[in-house]
Amino acid sequence: MADFFNPTEEHKQLREMVRSFAEREVAPQAEEHDRAERFNVDLFRRLGSELGLLGVTVPLEFGGSGMDATAAVIVHEELAAADPGFCLAYLAHSMLFVNNLAVNGNDDQRQRILPGACDGTLIGGMCMSEPNAGTDVLAMGTVAREDGDHFVLDGQKMWITNGAISDSELGDVFLVYAKQEERSSRALSLFLVEKGTPGFSLGQKIHNKLGMRASTTAELVFDGVRVPKENLVSAPGGAVKSMMRNLAIERVTLAAMSLGIARRSIEIMNDYARDRAAFGQPLNRFGQIQRHIAESYAEYMAGRAYTYQVASQLSLDAFGNRLDSDGVKLYCSTMGKNVADRAIQVLGGYGYVGEYQVERLWRDAKLLEIGGGTIEAHHKNMTRDLSGLDKLL
Ligand SMILES: Cc1cc2nc3c(=O)[nH]c(=O)nc-3n(C[C@H](O)[C@H](O)[C@H](O)COP(=O)(O)OP(=O)(O)OC[C@H]3O[C@@H](n4cnc5c(N)ncnc54)[C@H](O)[C@@H]3O)c2cc1C
Numbered sequence: 016m017a018d019f020f021n022p023t024e025e026h027k028q029l030r031e032m033v034r035s036f037a038e039r040e041v042a043p044q045a046e047e048h049d050r051a052e053r054f055n056v057d058l059f060r061r062l063g064s065e066l067g068l069l070g071v072t073v074p075l076e077f078g079g080s081g082m083d084a085t086a087a088v089i090v091h092e093e094l095a096a097a098d099p100g101f102c103l104a105y106l107a108h109s110m111l112f113v114n115n116l117a118v119n120g121n122d123d124q125r126q127r128i129l130p131g132a133c134d135g136t137l138i139g140g141m142c143m144s145e146p147n148a149g150t151d152v153l154a155m156g157t158v159a160r161e162d163g164d165h166f167v168l169d170g171q172k173m174w175i176t177n178g179a180i181s182d183s184e185l186g187d188v189f190l191v192y193a194k195q196e197e198r199s200s201r202a203l204s205l206f207l208v209e210k211g212t213p214g215f216s217l218g219q220k221i222h223n224k225l226g227m228r229a230s231t232t233a234e235l236v237f238d239g240v241r242v243p244k245e246n247l248v249s250a251p252g253g254a255v256k257s258m259m260r261n262l263a264i265e266r267v268t269l270a271a272m273s274l275g276i277a278r279r280s281i282e283i284m285n286d287y288a289r290d291r292a293a294f295g296q297p298l299n300r301f302g303q304i305q306r307h308i309a310e311s312y313a314e315y316m317a318g319r320a321y322t323y324q325v326a327s328q329l330s331l332d333a334f335g336n337r338l339d340s341d342g343v344k345l346y347c348s349t350m351g352k353n354v355a356d357r358a359i360q361v362l363g364g365y366g367y368v369g370e371y372q373v374e375r376l377w378r379d380a381k382l383l384e385i386g387g388g389t390i391e392a393h394h395k396n397m398t399r400d401l402s403g404l405d406k407l408l
Contacts, residue, residue: 019323020089020319021089022085022327033066033093037093037097041101044098045229045372048100048229054101055101056138063135064135067080068080069105070117070129070132070133071090072084072109072114073117073133077117077125077126077130077133078132079113079117079133084264084329084330085327087109087264088270089271091105092274096276096279099275100227103229107139108139110265110268111190112139112140112141112188113132114261118261119248121248123245124207124248132188138187138188139177139187139190141190142189142190142235143172145157146171153201157169157191157192165243166242167239167242168208168242169238169240171235172191172234172235174386175232175233175234175235177231178217178235179220179231181220182220185210185216186210188209188210189235190205190206191205191208192205192258193237195252198251202253204251205248206242208242208246212242213240214237214238214240217233217235219233219234220233226375226379226382227378227382260334263329263334263340264329266343266388267326267329269344269347269386269387270318272383273318273348273380274319274347277315277347279372280354283358283372283373284308288304298361304361307361314353314354317346318350337400338397345390345394348383349384349390351383352380352381352383354380356377359374
């Protein structure tokens with residue numbers, strides 16, 4: 016039967032399918048790939064070729080599954096409960112690249128790129144951040160200059176998930192934001208840049224991340240990269256609008272990842288507190304432990320209700336609801352981190368080592384307060400949007 020978190024039978028079946036795959040195939044490889052800082056490319060491709068998840072929000076005609084924002088939230092929640100690092104690679108591909116191109120690209124671009132990106136042949140990412148510009152995105156230094164029937168891109172991008180798929184190999188295809196200064200100092204354009212284009216290279220794969228180590232993060236270099244004009248995505252100089260459209264689903268699915276982390280952490284601390292005894296009774300008889308478990312559950316459910324409510328209202332090709340897409344990420348990212356932290360506390364010494372997963376969940380959870388907008392950026396955006404309202408609904 017459908018319910019608030021599975022509003023249709025299709026959503027329910029999707030959740031069951033992803034949960035079963037995640038428990039069987041994704042969870043067992045998580046610890047090994049975290050330790051080795053390695054992206055499981057073969058497993059990733061199966062999300063496309065076997066499950067149709069890589070293009071979950073893409074129309075059927077371009078090789079996708081044609082589902083909505085709620086479906087995307089379900090997939091992220093389930094994959095993150097098994098392995099947040101693997102799920103981050105999925106998010107960068109399916110939301111930041113695939114959904115972005117499906118919404119903002121033209122039919123030629125969609126027909127050329129999306130079928131391969133939906134079946135897992137191509138692995139994609141999105142390049143916005145730079146070594147010297149993150150939150151202050153309009154300060155980016157990557158420039159695009161028109162030259163006949165090409166644009167020439169120069170600059171560096173930093174922290175790009177799926178930028179590399181191994182220590183030395185670039186990802187396949189990227190959406191790259193660059194300044195078009197001949198238009199205006201605030202004009203950004205969006206380009207499709209493919210591996211193999213001369214001047215486009217892997218600067219470095221970033222090692223020793225705190226968490227999300229099963230996803231790759233890279234610096235990418237653009238040195239006189241000639242991009243044909245057919246690869247300009249949406250209107251020249253108009254990419255801030257494309258960026259805003261995609262940020263809403265990015266933030267809601269990042270919030271869904273925090274829900275997956277919180278759920279798994281609660282399951283682990285609940286089991287442990289039931290089974291472990293101290294002073295002649297199970298840990299879950301102690302008030303302080305009860306507080307960790309009960310508050311975690313209530314906060315998780317509050318975040319879950321907020322996220323599914325916002326997802327149900329989110330139209331993928333409209334501007335979305337910045338106040339609440341920032342709001343769910345602000346709330347859920349810190350909630351997920353705090354819940355994983357409490358899980359470590361409930362497990363004591365066992366929580367501090369890899370075997371019980373919660374130390375990895377805690378390390379992975381921290382990224383969600385930074386990537387896709389820092390919590391301070393959400394404070395800034397939300398306060399600006401709230402300042403225009405006299406009354407709340
Ligand atoms: C593992 C990982 C994966 C990532 N994947 C991608 C990706 O695929 N594509 C991509 O483009 N980017 C990606 N990022 C980059 C990420 O989005 C940025 O790190 C993030 O936006 C913050 O930018 P920054 O690191 O430059 O920090 P800064 O913007 O320099 O911020 C530093 C600190 O200053 C604060 N701050 C900045 N401005 C303000 C302000 N106005 N008010 C209050 N506080 C402020 C910030 O909140 C933060 O606490 C990734 C990052 C990581 C770590």
